[in-house]
Amino acid sequence: MKGVAKLSNGPGDVELIDLPEPEILPGHAIVAVRATGICGTDLHILKGEYKVTPPVVIGHEVCGLVSEIGEGVDRSWLGKRVVLETFFDTCRQCRYCRGGRPNLCSSRRSIGTHVNGGMAPWVQVPVSNLHEVPDWLSDYGASLAEPLACVCNAVFAYGCAIAPSDNVLVIGPGAIGAVAAQVAKACGASVVARGTSSDRGRLDLLQSIGFDCSVAGETALPPDSFDVVIECSGNGHGQADALKALRKGGRLLQVGLFGKNIDVDFDAVCRKELVVTSGFASTPASWLQTMALIEKRNVDLDVLVTEAGSLENWNHLFDSAMAQKGMKYIIDPRLGSAN
Helix, strand or coil, X not given: CEEEEECCCCCCCEEEEECCXXXXXXXXXXXXXEEEECCHHHHHHHCCCCCCCCCEECCCEEEEEEEEXXXXXXXXXXXXXXXXXXXXXXXXXXXXXXXXXXXXXXCCEEECCCECCCCCCEEEEEHHHEEECCCXXXXXXXXXXXXXXXXXXXXXXXXXXXXXXXEEEEECCCHHHHHHHHHHHHCCCEEEEEECHHHHHHHHHHHXXXXXXXXXXXXXXXXXXXXXXXXXXXXXXXXXXXXXXXXXXXEEEECCCCCCCCCCCCHHHHHCCCEEEECCCCCHHHHHHHHHHHHCCCCCCHHHEXXXXXHHHHHHHHHHHHHCCCCEEEECCCCCCCC
């Protein structure tokens, strides 16, 4: 089979390469990949801003069919359409693993960074990583379950869930921001999405599904006016706007990764007594919250899919994702001939 792999750390060095098919392990499942979303982390990997264990097939936002199971796995999983938690293994012994936060385990290895991920026809994960997908959700939409789980980890961690009375600002209207806006709305909050003039197409999409939107440089943010700001842009200007927009005692929820050091007016956190929380990747608890939101149809993931293409077309899809014009670009290994 073929897969899109990062061959070394540093800028570039991503290629479509020949790979052996995975050999099934006890307690694991091999999933025939139907859709893998291109994540901002994948773009950081391409640019050399996020270290991996090369050579490794990238991609961790996966939907597929269980095609093979290992020893000790319930046979009822065979043929089920699933989405995947991303951790391949953790130590299971540290305070973070025991506390339900394996995302913080120092020994954590994840698909797409440490072991082969979803930009290939097959991917192998522990069976405990599997979540069955409802029939009404498309393969492409289902691949956004993983970013939804990351957002749920950030929003609901530390007992800081968004309240129905909250005014929420989401900065950065990409796929993560669009998911975050929907989660905040599902909590009953009033939500405004904000981006730059280059985000106009994304903001139009969010407006079409019921969100108020504003454009930086065209509409001034009222200072000290939001209870919660979810910063998804990974941009220093967005972070600065977040600190200005929050009311005293408000909450900054940092989701976007910057990929570099930024200048932050951290005195504003002290002056306003802001609560700053974040979320890195997902947890078992956030996956349960994710699947509940999907089952209740509180989020629309299908509407966020911009384009899908084959493994051979990975370069175009990555370039499109890098240009930040659409929401979510999908690699579908069933398209083309890379199998």
